[in-house]
Amino acid sequence: MIRERTYVDEGAGRQWRSTIAAAQAGDRQALDELVEGWLPLVYNVVGRALNGHADVDDVVQETMLRAVDNLGSLRDPDSFRSWLVAIAMRQIRDRARRKRPAQLDESAAHEATDFAELTVLRLQLEGQRREVAEAVRWLDDEDRQLLSLWWLEVAGELTRRELAAAAGISRQHAAVRVQRVKERLETARGIVRALDGACPGLRELTARWNGRPDSVWRKRLARHIRGCGYCGDTRESVVPAERLLVGIALVPIPVGFTLSLALGGKTAVAATATTTSVGWSAKVMAAITQPAVAVTAGATIVAGGAYVVTQTPDAPPRAAAPTASSTFRPPAPTPSVTPSATPSPSPSRTRKVELYGTVVDAVDQAPDPDARPAALPQRPESGITSTGGRQAVMQHRGDSVTLSGQGYVLVRWQISPHSRPGALVMPAWTGLKGKIFHVASGGGRRMDDVVGDGSDRGYVTGMGGPEIGYAVLPNGTQQMWQNEYFYLDGTVTLTQNERGCDYGLTVFPSTWEAANEDVRHGPDRGAIRYGLVRDTGNDTAPVPQYVTRGTPADPATVPQRSRV
Structure with a gap:
């Protein structure tokens, strides 16, 4: 059984040191456990950074393959989590470099359900928590990438040191960039709140809007909100985003998402034989046949059944003792x-x-x-x-x-x-x-x-x-x-x-x-x-x-x- 993860400032090392060492030595069960245990974190990093784009699955696959490929080079198990997230962020940036902006815009029309909606539906978010998740749609790609790390930091999945390492910047620079993202997120929250309202001026302004968030409409709507007494009138206290995100669990991987590290369960030898027909690179296939990686041959991880989500839903407040009775009385048996x-x-x-x-x-x-x-x-x-x-x-x-x-x-x-x-x-x-x-x-x-x-x-x-x-x-x-x-x-x-x-x-x-x-x-x-x-x-x-x-x-x- 996969052990439950306990997140601490020192990273994953103390809990996972023995598992990582065993996986590096060629233990199949240990490597399966390692990949299985950390797949949800990688999926959340990539999913939020790409907002649920159709490329999410490919980037997650490539991230896990590269992690398995290079596991033998990891010297300090304590840094495994930041090392893994850094690989994911590199794959996200590489994807952006490989595709021209026009290609990204065109593919956006064919995206799966965006990650904001998945977050709302799968974590059952309501009120201002829901508002924060939906506001992510209004951020630019670069801001969304950093937000994917900061969100997990606030939720207890990453430390600030790991965030900075994954982003490839210093902790001081990370603090500045996170603050800017928080400010833009608050602006986006104001837009989400205003669009849920009934401002006549806003309805007139958005009559020509196609409903898809973008930077042009973000600026137009933000400008309207700043000058509108109706939209700017917040009837409830606005809770800071970081307080809302505390305790939010990882978004569960979609049922049906399958991570197959070795061509859907073939052996390493058989997988190598099919390299040319399926287009896998010789470098990746050579990695799969190495001792520290060959143990994954035949391992298929299916979300929804094989991984463990350790977080629990928000605990309800402690109740006062009951003072009256309204017990359910079933009807007479039929x-x-x-x-x-x-x-x-x-x-x-x-x-x-x-x-x-x-x-x-x-x-x-x-x-x-x-x-x-x-x-x-x-x-x-x-x-x-x-x-x-x-x-x-x-x-x-x-x-x-x-x-x-x-x-x-x-x-x-x-x-x-x-x-x-x-x-x-x-x-x-x-x-x-x-x-x-x-x-x-x-x-x-x-x-x-x-x-x-x-x-x-x-x-x-x-x-x-x-x-x-x-x-x-x-x-x-x-x-x-x-x-x-x-x-x-x-x-x-x-x-x-x-x-x-x-x-x-x-x-x-x-x-x-x-x-x-x-x-x-x-x-x-x-x-x-x-x-x-x-x-x-x-x-x-x-x-x-x-x-x-x-x-x-x-x-x-x-x-x-x-x-x-």
Whole structure:
């Protein structure tokens, strides 16, 4: 198993010294662990610097190949992280030199989803954190490259010494350049904030704008904001960017991104034989056959399952003791969950099927936002393991994560009707061995809660509205809340069944303490509503909809009235 990284000012050496030494000596497992463990950092550096451009994958591949190629030349393991990031920055600059500006502009029209949007969607950023991520779009390439390093420095992934080394400048010069980037970022944040407003003058100014951020429009909009009382009137205190970035995790690598260091799993000898046909350079192929590198032959690292993200979502503030009760009361059991008899091998006897829990197959009414939740029963915990690591991001149909153990699980929803509206095909829990309960809905909001009073936009949070389209739940489906908590004692697989409306799920192994605090995060601390306790503390507690002990070929066919 990949060890979790602990970031310290001295760099990666103390935690990774033995792994690096073993990889340099030809240990395949150590080299796989090294590449696998640091791939997310490289992906974030390159992704932010290039803003999610289609070349990101190629630059990441080339960076990791060069790192593997030159690992034997690294003398000080303590400098591994700055050395690796410096390689990434060189590849970014080399790419810019290889392509003429006209080529870059032309290819920009064919970019994948930009990194600002990936940051917002995959880390579930809201408010001013979201504003900072979107402001990156307005920076020039050079500023964005430095920002990719400073962002990671503030988030605890790099030190200032490593930032300066990667940028190829002194620490004093780095301080000056970072300050300039921060100033330009604040200007860009003002633009993002103004564009979200309703200034008539700004609407008139942007009538001819094609919607793509560039330096010309950045200057025009900044000039308007400086002279506009409406746009310059900030109704909430603006938190400095560095305070907003503290604690933000690495953006998970996209599901489906594959780093293949040796031609998709061929041996070093076979890879060398195919060099001329696939266009790989003789230098790279010679490197792959060296002792310190040949151990990667056949190693393919697939994001979403093989790497570990060690950061956890922001911990909710500590809650005050509850003063009132609004516990969830499940409806009476339906015929679908009543005990029934099935044939046994003996024709003269029957075996009673022991069922548990209640399937909530009706939309539960939203409680009063100010009603404090009941106490959350505390069930035994020995810990949950996940095939998706500490944070499994599932954005596409067929993405899945298998959970095992005894403890709590957080499933966080992100509905995107602005990307693709329509009917939701709900996720399914399949292959259940043991028991699973739907124990709580986290404090903050239901997905049908209105933003403010609804007068400014006229649509509800999460589920959409007339301007962007709606997300429509199947008949009888519970209204999900943004954070949903489950308790598992056994093994189960959760599958994303997206078809129709666009949505994503992020799955975190959690704890009773985290669930309890989240549920009590209510209006008195800035949320829309308190959460909801669903757990009765025994086997009559509700179970998730769309759960089965079977393993259907298509998880989207799991019936809503589940029998568990």
